[in-house]
Amino acid sequence: MTEPEAPVRRRTHTALWAELRHGLAPWTGLAVALTVLVPLWGKASQWQGSWGETQNQLHSTAGLLAGPLVAAAACWQGGREHRRRTAELLLSVPRSRLAQATTAATPIALWAAAGYLFALAVVFAATAPYTGAGSPSISIVATDLGFLLSIGFVGFVIGRLVRWRLIAPVLAVCAYVGLGFPGYLDVAARFLSPAQKLILDGYVPVWWFAPVLVAWTGGIAVAVLLGYAARRRHLAVVPLALAIAAGTLIAHTGEDLFRDDPAVARKVCTKAAPGTPQICMRASDAPVLPQASKALQGMFSRLEGVPGAPFRFVDNESGPKDGEAALAHVRRGWGITRNRLTDPHRYVRETALGLVNRDCKAGPDEKGRKEDERMARTADAVITWLSGEDSLWYPNSRHLARLKAMPDAQRKVWLGRFLAVPADCTPAEVPVL
Incomplete structure (x- = not known):
């Protein structure tokens, strides 16, 4: 019984290897890498130095731009036999319909994942020299990869079912709108969109974030694929039920999918000295501390000996307590670029404004x-x-x-x-x- 299956298995591997090396799949990987890198590089000052902001930008770009691109590429791949008028020849192939669909769709999905991982490596290498605390989240990487793989298979099935030649670009536009629209809604269900902008600067996802998000997108993809190509199509109910359960949990949890990152939230302060206020910042901004201290040195000398002057200046997010004052509110891309204060004079003036404002x-x-x-x-x-x-x-x-x-x-x-x-x-x- 096993001898007839070996040639089929070898033909499957040969076909998969050929699809991986030729055709649209390699170009899809390159397109995904460029689609992610080009927009991010234009906003590098906003994310370099912060793991949370880096992955926030990477996640949004991968979901909102790369996702529709992968869907369109897979859809075009799925309609290839219709365009070549060879769809009827597939009926004479000894492989099952599911094996044929998987073999044709997998190269697009794998190359899309490879393009994302290449872009991720470049972006991480660019931000690592400037980080002060924290670390990248593997959960976010896993969910992004799961989404790109899933939307590839969904797009492929749509390409097989719809014979219209313009379905690929139309699908890309629809995917872009469908993925981006939930971000404008103030409801917990917006986190069902894989392109939803996340709050990762100072926060990390809960431990079950990746499995549930992958079950949500992956369950839909597997259900679509089984419903289209499996001999027993009723099996699609199982992954669909799993996706519905995961989606319900996501929509119910909402913003509680994230918690404070203690590694970033901890405070780093300058050494206490008589007559000189301390400066305290989040650990992620600790590399800026020496520059801030130097910029505020003149202001501190003028405050020396003033009754009731603050003994400590803290970042705005900490909320100053009695005897403390708030530092000027700056963030990466607006006041801080690659761990440098872009305008120290303005930083001093805004800190003084916060102290004086009544x-x-x-x-x-x-x-x-x-x-x-x-x-x-x-x-x-x-x-x-x-x-x-x-x-x-x-x-x-x-x-x-x-x-x-x-x-x-x-x-x-x-x-x-x-x-x-x-x-x-x-x-x-x-x-x-």
Whole structure:
């Protein structure tokens, strides 16, 4: 009984090997790699140095751009026999319909996965030298690969069933819309889309994330393939039921699919020194700490000896407590590029703004408008003095001139009174300059 199967098995391997080396499949792998790399390289400043943001961008690009591309390529491959008018010849081949479909669709899926892995290796190599903490998530890589493999088989079956020559590009457009549209919905079910933008900067997926997401996309693909090519098509119910169960779990869990990443969330601080506030940042931004400390050195020297001055500055996400103040809010691509502060002067000024900013509201009458003007000029003078920069709003301000003209001891006392003003205040509580 085993002797007749050997030639069939050898022919299957030969056909698969030929499909892997020739035809559309290798070009699909190259196209996937370029489709992922080109958009990511244009936004490199936004993800280099952060494993979470790197995989966030990689996941979105692979799902929203590479996914429709693979679907279209597999669909074109599936309609090959119809275009060549050789579909009837397949009936004389001794292999089963399922084996024929699997042999023809697998090269597209494998080359698509290879193109994604090549792009992933390039992107990871580009971000690794700049990372401060954390590590890449294997779960995200597994789900991306599972999706590209799955959509390849689904696209192939659609190409076999639909004989329209334009079905491949139409399928790509439909896949793009279908994958991207859930991202605009504020519902937990949006995570069913493999292209859904994830929050990975400071978060990691739960341990069962990859198996459930792969069961969701893979179950649909296997059900479609069995429903089309298997002799016992009712077997497609099993993977379809598995996909429905996985999808239900995903839709029910929603944002709880992710949890805090302790490796990234931990704080890294400068050494405490008398008269100099500490600076604390997330571990992922720790490489920026020396530059931030150097940029704020002048501001810290002006705060030395001021009553009530903060003893610690923390990143904005930590939420400053009593005696602390918030650093300027910067992120990769906006203020930080490859572990460098792109504009240290602006960083200092925005940190001073966060320290000085008060929500003091005067009345709507003329007296209230004058008080608003006085408070705005007073705050701008303090920001300009602390940052050591020229005023952006009130150049040559008399308030700034008065602050500079004060004796050092008197200025420290006045600044202490100003910093003691509560966040929600009245104009009378803001000391006159």
